[in-house]
Amino acid sequence: MEIVNSEAKPKMEDYEVIEKIGRGAFGVALLVHHKIEKKKYVVKKIRLAKQTDKFQRTAYREMNLMANLNNPYIVQYKDAWVEKDCSVCIVTSYCEGGDMDKMIKKTRGTYFPENKLCKWMTQLLLALDYLHSNRILHRDLKCSNIFLTRDHEIRLGDFGLAKLLTKDDLASSVVGTPNYMCPELLADIPYGYKSDIWSLGCCMFEIATHQPPFRASDMAGLVNKINRSTTSPIPTAYSPTLKQLIRSMLRKNPEHRPTAAELLRHPYLQPYIAQYSNLSPVFFPIKSAKISNNKPIRHRLSANPEQGKDRKSGKESQVELEHIPGVPSVGRNVNQLKVSTVTGKLPKSQYPKANGETKPLRCSSSFKKVPKTDGRVDFDCVKKTRSFNSRTSSRSTVTDQNEDTTELAHMLKKVAGESEAPGFQEQHRRMERSNVSLYINWLLEDEDEISPEATMIAEDKQEPLSKFCLQTIPKTCPEVGVQENDHVYDSSRVTETSDNCKRNLAAGEISSANWQNVLNCSNLRIQLDTVNQERADALESLLELCAKLLKRERIEELAGVLKPFGEEAVSSRETAIWLTKGLLNIQKHSA
Numbered sequence: 001m002e003i004v005n006s007e008a009k010p011k012m013e014d015y016e017v018i019e020k021i022g023r024g025a026f027g028v029a030l031l032v033h034h035k036i037e038k039k040k041y042v043v044k045k046i047r048l049a050k051q052t053d054k055f056q057r058t059a060y061r062e063m064n065l066m067a068n069l070n071n072p073y074i075v076q077y078k079d080a081w082v083e084k085d086c087s088v089c090i091v092t093s094y095c096e097g098g099d100m101d102k103m104i105k106k107t108r109g110t111y112f113p114e115n116k117l118c119k120w121m122t123q124l125l126l127a128l129d130y131l132h133s134n135r136i137l138h139r140d141l142k143c144s145n146i147f148l149t150r151d152h153e154i155r156l157g158d159f160g161l162a163k164l165l166t167k168d169d170l171a172s173s174v175v176g177t178p179n180y181m182c183p184e185l186l187a188d189i190p191y192g193y194k195s196d197i198w199s200l201g202c203c204m205f206e207i208a209t210h211q212p213p214f215r216a217s218d219m220a221g222l223v224n225k226i227n228r229s230t231t232s233p234i235p236t237a238y239s240p241t242l243k244q245l246i247r248s249m250l251r252k253n254p255e256h257r258p259t260a261a262e263l264l265r266h267p268y269l270q271p272y273i274a275q276y277s278n279l280s281p282v283f284f285p286i287k288s289a290k291i292s293n294n295k296p297i298r299h300r301l302s303a304n305p306e307q308g309k310d311r312k313s314g315k316e317s318q319v320e321l322e323h324i325p326g327v328p329s330v331g332r333n334v335n336q337l338k339v340s341t342v343t344g345k346l347p348k349s350q351y352p353k354a355n356g357e358t359k360p361l362r363c364s365s366s367f368k369k370v371p372k373t374d375g376r377v378d379f380d381c382v383k384k385t386r387s388f389n390s391r392t393s394s395r396s397t398v399t400d401q402n403e404d405t406t407e408l409a410h411m412l413k414k415v416a417g418e419s420e421a422p423g424f425q426e427q428h429r430r431m432e433r434s435n436v437s438l439y440i441n442w443l444l445e446d447e448d449e450i451s452p453e454a455t456m457i458a459e460d461k462q463e464p465l466s467k468f469c470l471q472t473i474p475k476t477c478p479e480v481g482v483q484e485n486d487h488v489y490d491s492s493r494v495t496e497t498s499d500n501c502k503r504n505l506a507a508g509e510i511s512s513a514n515w516q517n518v519l520n521c522s523n524l525r526i527q528l529d530t531v532n533q534e535r536a537d538a539l540e541s542l543l544e545l546c547a548k549l550l551k552r553e554r555i556e557e558l559a560g561v562l563k564p565f566g567e568e569a570v571s572s573r574e575t576a577i578w579l580t581k582g583l584l585n586i587q588k589h590s591a
């Protein structure tokens, strides 16, 4: 975008000032009326004269950034120019619902309904995923920068501190509102995408509880609380799943926080995503390789020729996005947008369908080509087991388990006493069978999401990866039908492998090319840590369930829930299956 000089066209004259709606750190916000369009806009007037060169560059950057953004959940940029008095004027759409900060204050302590929170969270994630996909950090995500339309739809605004990242660049300047400061900023670790996720977690926490997650009377106390990542509880009115989603964004270690795209693939949010099924796919997240280093990923406005190449074949793995008829223009950059994925082509089925049904954006089962004896190829659902290399094809097991886990989720929802609007309930029911089971898989089976790098270690070594870091567990609980070849991860073996590689390298027994494998091993370990964190969260949800059962004196059910944690300790997967069966029995008896 080029900033138009006021000499060429005095733009302010196109507008009539209605009122001053506020004053920000760098200037004023005016509500204006476009004289010809007869439409309201907001003009942000930022004084440049008294500011430093650095600040001027920031202002120009904000204008350029905003001009290039095009997402339904981001405040729409209209125009910008420089005034004679050296102030910069930026015209954006007017959000009649005001900002989230004011909205929270207006409620006077009444909590927003769960489905509203989920809708807002989904829209914010879509906005953030769009920014991150285009290598833009927001850097100042807070409730007063989250705007609302008249219909209470989200519009994320104020990119005054946003910074367009170059390929490996991570911003290192300390910015942001103290309450929302993330632990890595306090530790002087560069601000990255996961820091925005932290801020979103803070916003969602505040929207849910009407209080910032970390509060203290002085800075030292605040820093202490942030560093310990200890928040006050989220109201019990909200479901354990929603609370868990919010808390996952507030994990101290940025590596353990999910990305916006990962959160958007959470089955609990799929009904909300389905509501935007008429949106262009460019606004939806795509399946991505797991990122473990807080770095930019996936589709980008500026194409790097190397980024879209398939790791093994070196072939282009970019997907040209189609323009969908009836969908509003998606802007000049997005029209040219190519989506690159590490894993290759993006199947169309990952996008929500036009009829409102949604294919989950992420799936813990996949389809495998099965060569038949007559030479034809059949497709079989492959259940990902805990083994990296031995994925057991088990159609019936998948179905049984999915049904069981669906029931478990039903029970969890029942006990949580969730209340949802009737329309939403209907939509949720439609989605549930496919999604809730995926949620359980997300909790229990996520370690299947092993990066291509991890597979490469095995390939490179010509040995199954299971030999490196898996340990077969005995079939401890026959009644739950755990498969014979089930494996569990043993993170100590991963460490050992990594250490072995380092030793071999030092002794000259390993080529420098294989050094990459060492790094891959540590990435794998990071992934395993994430899985542990997710398990901890899942356990927390179970404890909440137990507390509720206890409160309602449903002792028999409580005993059923707690049985797997007794003397015969079993793996969490077995526990879940056992638990599901137990809950099913309880349900049968109570029916």
Ligand SMILES: Nc1ncnc2c1ncn2[C@@H]1O[C@H](COP(=O)(O)OP(=O)(O)OP(=O)(O)O)[C@@H](O)[C@H]1O
Residues within 6 Å of the ligand: 021, 022, 023, 024, 025, 026, 027, 028, 029, 042, 044, 075, 092, 093, 094, 095, 096, 098, 099, 144, 145, 147, 157, 158
């Ligand atoms: N597009 C918009 N639609 C409606 N209200 C807006 C819009 N942009 C800003 N406002 C309102 O104008 C006021 C000033 O906003 P501004 O973004 O300039 O500063 P701020 O967010 O309050 O502070 P900071 O400069 O620290 O971000 C706020 O009350 C905000 O709600």
